Amino acid sequence: MINRSKCKHPIKGIYILLLFFVILLGIKTIWHTGSSVEELIPALTHGDTAGSVSVPHISLGNAKYRIVIDAGHGGKDPGATGASGQFEKGFNLSLAQRVYELLDQEPMFELRLTRTDDEFVALEDRAAIANDWNADALVSIHGNTYTEQTITGTETLYRHDDSIPLAQSIQDQVVKALGFPDRGVKEEHLKVLSLSQMPAVLVETGYLTNPKEEEFLLSSKGQDLAAHAIVEGLKQYFGQNIPHKQPIENEMTEVPPPVSMTETYRQGDSQNEQSIQNKVYFNGSAKEGKQVALTFDDGPDGFVTPKILDILKKNNIKATLFILGNRAKAHPDIVRRIVQEGHAIGNHSWSHPNFEKISMAEAMKQVDDTQDALEQAAGFRPILFRPPYGALGTDQMDAIHQKNLAVVNWTVDTMDWSGVSSKEIMRLVHKELKPGGIVLQHTANGKNHLANTIEALQQMIPELTAEGYSFVTVPKLLHLPDSL
Ligand SMILES: [Zn+2]
Structure with a gap:
């Protein structure tokens, strides 16, 4: 679920969101005068070019694609309330962890999660984690909500045009796997997407407010299918030789598991x-x-x-x-x-x-x-x-x-x-x-x-x-x- 979904009139919703964003920017400017947060988030505050130019994919050796997996909401922000009364934040976290476990088995990827438990992480901090790490992609995982329980389907959101191919790749796989109606790939001005300086997408797997979709999404089978689909979407997208974002020298060498010190x-x-x-x-x-x-x-x-x-x-x-x-x-x-x-x-x-x-x-x-x-x-x-x-x-x-x-x-x-x-x-x-x-x-x-x-x-x-x-x-x- 994202803020927009709660609004019955989409146009009005966008204006409210824009207004909110402008106010927030204002507050940030007034409050953070030289505080240490800026030092941690240089990409956000020192005017780095958005959608920066990628390094050509040549002789990168064992360089891996860096993926940030973002479980939406968390802590004081529960997200949507599903038809059963369960919160979206829990669903997002458990699906994000499944995606993490599956992706972790793919040698082409290196991973980070924006949260690993029920904690509140601000939207700008989620983007900062990805920017700071020079991630190749950010995938934010959500379940959708609407006032009417009959609304169903999967949609994937993006903000910058360079995210469209990744959004489409994930959308196609999730629709194929879950069989929910295809609501398509859409541009949305969402903070976590706008601030991320790499292909960034937000997948609304299905409607938690629809009892059938919720039941399936909360089931172990549904989560497995959704997680595999997101992984497949990433693999297909990066499988076509997408240029790496990070410079080669930043690569951390792979460390073998240490021998037990017992002996x-x-x-x-x-x-x-x-x-x-x-x-x-x-x-x-x-x-x-x-x-x-x-x-x-x-x-x-x-x-x-x-x-x-x-x-x-x-x-x-x-x-x-x-x-x-x-x-x-x-x-x-x-x-x-x-x-x-x-x-x-x-x-x-x-x-x-x-x-x-x-x-x-x-x-x-x-x-x-x-x-x-x-x-x-x-x-x-x-x-x-x-x-x-x-x-x-x-x-x-x-x-x-x-x-x-x-x-x-x-x-x-x-x-x-x-x-x-x-x-x-x-x-x-x-x-x-x-x-x-x-x-x-x-x-x-x-x-x-x-x-x-x-x-x-x-x-x-x-x-x-x-x-x-x-x-x-x-x-x-x-x-x-x-x-x-
Ligand atoms: Zn402690």
Whole structure:
């Protein structure tokens, strides 16, 4: 569903949409005077040419087409309410994830999702994710709505003319697969499409307000058919030698899955290792000089996490990332990159519930499913667990220790997720950090794409280095193996 669909008079609808857009632009100009959001979204604010010229498709080697899959709506924005009362945002997310899983098996594509759970992502941020990454295409996934339940059919929307062939390719496949009426390919002035600087389309798979179409779209069979159709549409479109958008040198080399570290640790010198203690770690020992462990929670995502990893890599610093199982499942490639670049990983639950408010069985499932997802992505089961919000009952702690997991909280909470300034983050670090300390920051799910975290990290590294600190992973700080 998109705003337009709610309007009974299409012309009036377009005017309202245009007016809304103009007001929004005005607000953006007034509010964002030099704020950090602009730095994150250069393509939007520095007047890059829209629909930029593509690089010819010559000797690109293993370059892959970069596809951004956008699950429409999310969080406080539920989208349409289907005939059954279910929200469109859930349908969009589950279909987008199916598309992701299928596309992930195609060697010609590299992928990002704009959201991996029920979170609100602003329309301009969705386009920015695609622009910032130099994506070759953006596909936004939606279900339609109308006041009359009898309205049915599939349509695919675009804004810029260079998106028409992709829109048509996806439209043809989805119509063929689902068998709903073909409402065609249409131009619409939608923000996510207008702001995207690459072929960008929005597929309205069918009408969720029509009981029959909704039932089919929510069924596993319907979703499989729709997902395969979208993938087929992309394959057919890119199969005809479409030029790549990104320059070759930006290609990240493919990283092979790392070997399990288990054997290395069993064979290696393990005199320094200590077994997991029956406690929560807040810091390491101060006796070993000025060591600090930087930790980043709640990722990985396809947007902030790579930026953090780039900074760490540039400075040759190893950190520790506490990962959510559902995000590891959505971004196994980034989990592999994290491990490949020498960082430690820990379990941060599957979906970030407060453990003090869920049952023991639910808590254990959160932990176990995440261990499984991390093992699948990284090749080993980590030895660290950090409870969401640092909250854990004593029974749960015992059970988690029995799973060979060390429970690790932090010394310094930077509050970065809340959007505090990088200056405030650095003030807290200087005030609270002592040798052996553990610093808590985030790599996903914060305000303004965690621009403050990124900015603070670039100050923290030289400032702490100047104070004589060395950066170590949590397992190194606590003398624990990376895995058992
Ligand atoms: Zn967290």
